[in-house]
Amino acid sequence: MRVDNTLMTPSFTRTLKLKVRSEAYGWLNAAAVEVNQVFNFCNEASWLAATRTDLKRKWLSGFDLCHLTSGAARYFERIGADTIQRICVEYAQKRVAAKRRKLRWRVSRGARRSLGWIPLKAASLKRRGKALRFCGKTFRVFETHRLEGVKWKQGCFAQDAVGDWWLCLPVEYTPEPSVAPEEYVGIDLGLKETAVASEGERLESGRFYRGLEAKIAQAQRCGHRRQAKRLHRKAARRRADALHKFSRRMVNQYQYIAVGDVSSCRLVKTRMAKSVLDAGWGMLKRMLQYKGEYAGRSVAIVSERNTTRACSFCGALTGPTGKDMLVVRRWDCSECAAEHDRDENAARNILYVGLRSRASVCGNELLHEALPVERDTPVLARYGWGVGYETT
Numbered sequence: 405m406r407v408d409n410t411l412m413t414p415s416f417t418r419t420l421k422l423k424v425r426s427e428a429y430g431w432l433n434a435a436a437v438e439v440n441q442v443f444n445f446c447n448e449a450s451w452l453a454a455t456r457t458d459l460k461r462k463w464l465s466g467f468d469l470c471h472l473t474s475g476a477a478r479y480f481e482r483i484g485a486d487t488i489q490r491i492c493v494e495y496a497q498k499r500v501a502a503k504r505r506k507l508r509w510r511v512s513r514g515a516r517r518s519l520g521w522i523p524l525k526a527a528s529l530k531r532r533g534k535a536l537r538f539c540g541k542t543f544r545v546f547e548t549h550r551l552e553g554v555k556w557k558q559g560c561f562a563q564d565a566v567g568d569w570w571l572c573l574p575v576e577y578t579p580e581p582s583v584a585p586e587e588y589v590g591i592d593l594g595l596k597e598t599a600v601a602s603e604g605e606r607l608e609s610g611r612f613y614r615g616l617e618a619k620i621a622q623a624q625r626c627g628h629r630r631q632a633k634r635l636h637r638k639a640a641r642r643r644a645d646a647l648h649k650f651s652r653r654m655v656n657q658y659q660y661i662a663v664g665d666v667s668s669c670r671l672v673k674t675r676m677a678k679s680v681l682d683a684g685w686g687m688l689k690r691m692l693q694y695k696g697e698y699a700g701r702s703v704a705i706v707s708e709r710n711t712t713r714a715c716s717f718c719g720a721l722t723g724p725t726g727k728d729m730l731v732v733r734r735w736d737c738s739e740c741a742a743e744h745d746r747d748e749n750a751a752r753n754i755l756y757v758g759l760r761s762r763a764s765v766c767g768n769e770l771l772h773e774a775l776p777v778e779r780d781t782p783v784l785a786r787y788g789w790g791v792g793y794e795t796t
């Protein structure tokens with residue numbers, strides 16, 4: 405079941421994220437305050453226009469807001485007309501996307517300060533040798549070589565919780581679609597291991613926070629808030645790194661990828677919350693989806709109902725079930741006596757559900773059935789499934 409992707413070679417945008425050198429932080433912090441003022445003006449103007457009682461009542465578009473703010477640049481020391489227009493357009497888009505009548509105010513000072521954000525147009529960021537120039541200020545960034553030969557579109561300067569500034573530039577990127585060496589894989593997301601593939605690859609749940617907890621607690625006790633935030637960022641980066649590596653391996657190796665639709669929202673309320681949040685299932689799914697899209701793979705998210713209980717060999721619901729059975733890692737099917745690793749079995753079932761639902765014409769109506777087994781499915785033969793039929 406190869407996907408023919410010779411017909412389309414779409415181009416994607418990926419975002420380059422470059423750290424700004426700290427000498428510009430003062431300027432950026434001050435410019436961010438000006439951005440907040442424009443943003444809050446948009447918020448208020450939009451609200452006032454929408455709550456008028458006469459016939460002029462309307463929701464302001466980005467264009468309307470640009471019109472209202474024209475000429476405002478001369479009242480600001482740092483940001484220019486380009487940035488103001490970008491703020492207006494982004495404000496209008498964000499408000500519509502959030503489906504709210506009003507967005508939260510951007511706060512410039514105090515403990516609830518918004519993280520700095522300065523949008524820019526492509527033309528207002530220029531190269532000056534190895535440095536960059538924006539609004540009359542010269543910036544230097546780390547890893548300048550990544551900008552070589554790159555044509556950027558509008559981007560932004562963004563601040564993270566630690567206080568560091570990053571230059572984010574979406575750039576066009578044309579991937580070369582290829583066909584993966586292997587055909588199918590199913591991935592089961594779990595807690596003991598973040599992800600287990602039907603072919604046996606595992607992503608250990610790294611306990612990215614667990615290792616740093618003591619240090620974070622100590623930093624907080626001593627009142628070192630910045631240090632604590634730095635450690636949080638470290639944990640987040642470790643996790644992202646592990647997920648990137650795993651998803652890259654999967655996408656490079658397999659053409660069709662099925663992932664369980666396990667949602668963290670429900671489990672977060674239980675006592676497993678810490679492990680759930682640490683696991684990063686949502687992030688892994690997103691990575692698989694976009695990397696798969698870039699590489700011309702098909703990635704499906706399928707219902708994982710019954711995938712742990714069903715035997716991937718004979719389809720009987722003989723596996724462990726319920727919260728108390730989470731400790732059961734290996735089990736034997738009482739119907740066909742097949743030995744199963746809990747997660748690999750689930751991953752195989754997920755792949756199977758994915759393949760079944762893909763073949764169906766009417767959508768995903770097969771997702772909620774108990775897993776039926778067909779002996780003539782080529783995948784089954786490939787995995788040695790259905791062999792149980794001969795013995796029973």
Ligand SMILES: [Zn+2]
Nearest residue numbers: 715718737740
């Ligand atoms: Zn069985």
